Amino acid sequence: MMRTLCATTLVAALVLTGCGSAGSDSPSGSADDGKLVVWDWKSGEEDAAAYVEKAKADFAARHPDVTVEFVAQPFDQYYTLLGTAMQSGTGPDVMLFNGGGQLRDRADDLLPLGDRVAAERRRLAGWDAFTRDGTVYAVPVTLQGHPIYYNKALYEEAGLDPEQPAATWDEFTDDCATLAEETGASCFSLGNKEGYGIQFFLSALGSGVLGPAEYDDWIAGKRDWTSPRVRRIFQLWKETEEAGLNNGGANSTALFNEAFARFESGDAAHVVGLMSDVGHWKEFGELLGEDDVGVMPAPRVEAGAEPSLPYDGGIGYAVAKRTAHPKLAVDLVRSLTSEDALRAFSDGAGAIVSDTGIDVPGGGPALASIMQEVESGKPALHVALSAGTLDLMGRLSQQLLSGSASVDDAVRQLADSDRAD
Amino acid sequence: MALGDSPPAPGAAGAGRGGGAEPARRARRVPAPPRFGTGRNADRLAPYVLVAPAVLVLVLLRLVPLFLGVNFSFTGDGDRDGAAVGFDNYTELLRDPVFRTALKNVGLLVLLLPVAVAIPGLLATFIYLRVPGHRLFRSVYFFPAVLSPVIIGAIFNLLLAFDGPLNSALEVAGVGPVDWLGDPDIAMFTVVGVHVWATFGMALVVFLAGFATLDGTLLDAARVDGASLAQVIRHVIVPGLSRTIQFVFVTTMIGMLTSMFGLLYVMTGGGPEGSTYLPEYYIWIQQGRMNRPALASAASTVLFLIMLVVGLAQIALLRRTGRED
The missing domain is CATH 1.10.3720.10 (MetI-like)
Structure with missing residues (x-):
């Protein structure tokens, strides 16, 4: 009896006084005098070595007394580790972010960069993905987008014209039927184990469904989930599975890198890939041959849609609000996005960097198509959504593929989640 | 400190191991010499001092985090960071x-x-x-x-x-x-x-x-x-x-x-x-x-x-x- 009473009193006291903060970010001593700590998942990679060296040299020339320590974290655990470190106040001074939800969700812990990077804002592209409510929180290093890649050799084998990919959805499904019949390849190589497949699909095909005004509204945060065209995108996702356009077992296939590997091995005719880093023109070209990799605009599904390349800032460096040396940290971010450093990154990793004045070497027709479309490209649809909504979308997309959820139900749940953010 | 001040009670350490039952009985009959006047207190404190490290480890590394965790579960996230939110x-x-x-x-x-x-x-x-x-x-x-x-x-x-x-x-x-x-x-x-x-x-x-x-x-x-x-x-x-x-x-x-x-x-x-x-x-x-x-x-x-x-x-x-x- 006494014990129950004590326990009840304790719980009541906790409920009433629930205090402190689980996300407290009291400053700690990671930024010692003369030392900056950078977290990323890139600096340990061989093809980024020259980039890091250039950036370090540029920074050392301006601040010879300051030591910079790069800590490369594994990408698949990066945000969990970063989130834990930031909450316990032991995070780095400067950190790498993917554009979009993860950065926006943590913007409260980041230093608003605004005028501090005025020169960079004129020189570089891809800021939308690093902006929340009009404030810039990170400087873009690469541009990231979601082109639809296709295998020209398979097109030829199927008797299709590789230089004239389908412009409408009906033509596209006809081509896919021909490709399946003649080559045995599936239309799409889809990996949705982590729920990334739907994100890529939404962004790559969205501009072929939404009208330009609705597209811009979506990016601006005015998302109308009751719109028939938004519903159409998710309907299309379900239809591709039902029509057998995807490879089998998409829900247990990892996009990174099982799905890309399927495309590279010629088992699938199309894949929604990336513009930089991995699953991109350079990787595909190495295996399929540069000239056999093509990039096509989204097939037009609805009248009035204007297909465009979905792209935005890919990765970018942000500064922690709690850093002891904000000026030094911003200077380091400047060095990390200096022209020399970005050129080295472009050469080493085959990435399309945020400084569009820098020529990207090689790449063949796929890269040429991408660079041609960058001018008219728009931010990717999924990047505008929060991490929570994207997580939910991943699970719902798996239900749509397996048939355990209806399109209406999925869209309604997504609308609720998006409104709650 | 307390340990240093108090000499071990005769028989407490030695009896069980080497002396057998007889010396132990004899030892109990002879009262411990009251040196410095703190021997009894030190004896009483000794067990607590000995278990203190283990208790401290348990309290600091187990109970305090547990209490903090339960406490945080009654606070909010994001905009409501640190605010009491009851059972939300x-x-x-x-x-x-x-x-x-x-x-x-x-x-x-x-x-x-x-x-x-x-x-x-x-x-x-x-x-x-x-x-x-x-x-x-x-x-x-x-x-x-x-x-x-x-x-x-x-x-x-x-x-x-x-x-x-x-x-x-x-x-x-x-x-x-x-x-x-x-x-x-x-x-x-x-x-x-x-x-x-x-x-x-x-x-x-x-x-x-x-x-x-x-x-x-x-x-x-x-x-x-x-x-x-x-x-x-x-x-x-x-x-x-x-x-x-x-x-x-x-x-x-x-x-x-x-x-x-x-x-x-x-x-x-x-x-x-x-x-x-x-x-x-x-x-x-x-x-x-x-x-x-x-x-x-x-x-x-x-x-x-x-x-x-x-x-x-x-x-x-x-x-x-x-x-x-």
């Missing part, structure tokens, strides 16, 4: 279908426990009964127990892929491919199956140790009486091993509830459709990826309560069997 996090947890799935999966693990215990039990029985090749099987069965869950997960990812070798073999046998890790009705059973495969070696060793204490004459008597294998297992082996079986039940349950994170992380990432979430995986995702530390604290508190109930039930079970013996 707990209501959100109950409303979250993913967390409900995670709890259901805990129930599923409890239901599957007998299978996870029966497999090593049966195999150990076969080894004990010296089936041909039992020496080889003994080492082979233990082999997966030394592999890390990440390696095991990666291996089974390849084997169980939709276009992987297992499905190819099924196809040859005329059975359609099964999406082992992509079908929400199957994935959890697949992961549990792999977990059992990976860990049953340890339980098998415990069973073999239990068999070592089994009275061989009972088995011989049963055989002479013409008992079949099933009868031997049912009437001789199982009753003889009841304490071992209970021990394996307890350790397997703890293993299932606390060590499946690695496999889930590598094999399914909680999917498909969130069907393979367990509370610990949910906590990890909310805390890091969703930036919801307070919600994660609430989920941790719920997991703690579940473990408390399971732990207390297990202690009660062990006590009862202790009394029976």
Whole structure:
């Protein structure tokens, strides 16, 4: 009896006084005098070595007394580790972010960069993905987008014209039927184990469904989930599975890198890939041959849609609000996005960097198509959504593929989640 | 300090070890000389001082974090960071279908426990009964127990892929491919199956140790009486091993509830459709990826309560069997 009473009193006291903060970010001593700590998942990679060296040299020339320590974290655990470190106040001074939800969700812990990077804002592209409510929180290093890649050799084998990919959805499904019949390849190589497949699909095909005004509204945060065209995108996702356009077992296939590997091995005719880093023109070209990799605009599904390349800032460096040396940290971010450093990154990793004045070497027709479309490209649809909504979308997309959820139900749940953010 | 000031009471240290009973009795009769006037106090304090490090470690590294965690679970995330929110996090947890799935999966693990215990039990029985090749099987069965869950997960990812070798073999046998890790009705059973495969070696060793204490004459008597294998297992082996079986039940349950994170992380990432979430995986995702530390604290508190109930039930079970013996 006494014990129950004590326990009840304790719980009541906790409920009433629930205090402190689980996300407290009291400053700690990671930024010692003369030392900056950078977290990323890139600096340990061989093809980024020259980039890091250039950036370090540029920074050392301006601040010879300051030591910079790069800590490369594994990408698949990066945000969990970063989130834990930031909450316990032991995070780095400067950190790498993917554009979009993860950065926006943590913007409260980041230093608003605004005028501090005025020169960079004129020189570089891809800021939308690093902006929340009009404030810039990170400087873009690469541009990231979601082109639809296709295998020209398979097109030829199927008797299709590789230089004239389908412009409408009906033509596209006809081509896919021909490709399946003649080559045995599936239309799409889809990996949705982590729920990334739907994100890529939404962004790559969205501009072929939404009208330009609705597209811009979506990016601006005015998302109308009751719109028939938004519903159409998710309907299309379900239809591709039902029509057998995807490879089998998409829900247990990892996009990174099982799905890309399927495309590279010629088992699938199309894949929604990336513009930089991995699953991109350079990787595909190495295996399929540069000239056999093509990039096509989204097939037009609805009248009035204007297909465009979905792209935005890919990765970018942000500064922690709690850093002891904000000026030094911003200077380091400047060095990390200096022209020399970005050129080295472009050469080493085959990435399309945020400084569009820098020529990207090689790449063949796929890269040429991408660079041609960058001018008219728009931010990717999924990047505008929060991490929570994207997580939910991943699970719902798996239900749509397996048939355990209806399109209406999925869209309604997504609308609720998006409104709650 | 207190220890230095107080000389050990004569006999307290020496009696038990070297002197035997007689010097100890004599020592008790002679009162300790009251040096410095603090000897008695020091004696009284000594036990507390001796246990202090352990208590401090427990309090600082266990109880304080536990209290902080429970406290944080009553605060908010994001805009409401640090504000008291009462039971909001707990209501959100109950409303979250993913967390409900995670709890259901805990129930599923409890239901599957007998299978996870029966497999090593049966195999150990076969080894004990010296089936041909039992020496080889003994080492082979233990082999997966030394592999890390990440390696095991990666291996089974390849084997169980939709276009992987297992499905190819099924196809040859005329059975359609099964999406082992992509079908929400199957994935959890697949992961549990792999977990059992990976860990049953340890339980098998415990069973073999239990068999070592089994009275061989009972088995011989049963055989002479013409008992079949099933009868031997049912009437001789199982009753003889009841304490071992209970021990394996307890350790397997703890293993299932606390060590499946690695496999889930590598094999399914909680999917498909969130069907393979367990509370610990949910906590990890909310805390890091969703930036919801307070919600994660609430989920941790719920997991703690579940473990408390399971732990207390297990202690009660062990006590009862202790009394029976």
